[in-house]
Amino acid sequence: MLFAALHRAGLANQPTSVSRDDGLTLTDTRIFAAVRCAPPDNKPTPGERDTCAPWLHRELELIRPTLRVVVALGGFAWNAFWPALRHVYGVRVSPRPAFGHGAHWTGGSEVPTLLGCYHVSQQNTFTGRLTPAMLDEVLSRAIDLAADS
Template identity: 60%
Template sequence: MTGARTLAELDRQIAGCRACPRLVAWREEVARTRRAAYRDETYWGRAVPGFGPADARLLIVGLAPAAHGANRTGRMFTGDRSGDVLYAALHRAGLASQPSSTRADDGLTLTDVRITAPVHCAPPANRPTPEEIRTCSSYLRRELALLAPTVRVAVTLGAIGWTALLGVLGADGWPIPRPRPAFGHGCELALTHPDGRALTLLGCYHVSQQNTFTGRLTPAMVDQVLARALDLARAT
């Protein structure tokens, strides 16, 4: 895996993936039982591909699809409270055509940014295992390779995305400092590949309800990270 020559081909591979039995069982069980508020909807119930253009200079790396969000709608951060926060921020930054993302056919488009995750299936309790992250890493690695001509900045939402991305970059030959830099909100790490490519990683607390409802992460904090990301992406 994967050998995909385009992001569209990679997206199809991801949507058809059944590599992790625990995740497949969980995502399909959620799709069968459904939440009461969505009992009349047909859930996606599969692995969720990345979302955004193939010439993006900015990559946002989350954690995994939400059981009743992206696992229901089939699009990253779509149909849940986390997506409400993220897409509103992307709209303020001029990267999203509208401030909300409710379903996959709602007309939303992204400009210069792509959204992905180290795990493409909804995990029980939002906690993928290390083995599941490793299994899914080939998709993130290939996505980065396909975006290589344009991507210059990666914003990771949370520590799992930060750690997973560093692992994938290290496997692809990017020199990673030792000890590995720790995740933190607003943290920044500039990397240079031996072939001359440059990539800057930025950390941002995850846009989860746990963080946004408690005030640990505010809209202004997300805006600041995105503004810094855009400054870096447009300077190269």
């Protein structure tokens, strides 16, 4: 569902990806994770997030000059953003805005805008909590925000 949405938004050259050498290319898009492995029951803990944080911070540092918008897929990613923002940009946000689908936070021109989106898990997509149209809307908003910054 994610790659199909990226394709519809013009951010991917094809709607599916089945292997690392299947020809998928992304345009002006980078996908990275708050945790580096799939934990038991696919439910990462805050401790796992904190253990993996240096990798997330490094990725953000590497793309910092061009990063304008972050789409957090799920509340876990949303919550991982705030310590990363503090570490990479020196910005502390308090109180932190609550996660929700379509949630939007902007901290000014020096930091990326954050958009919330329900995670593209089977639990969310099979139940209709997240539909292709909902994902398309968030990606469209991200593209518009990136163009305006």
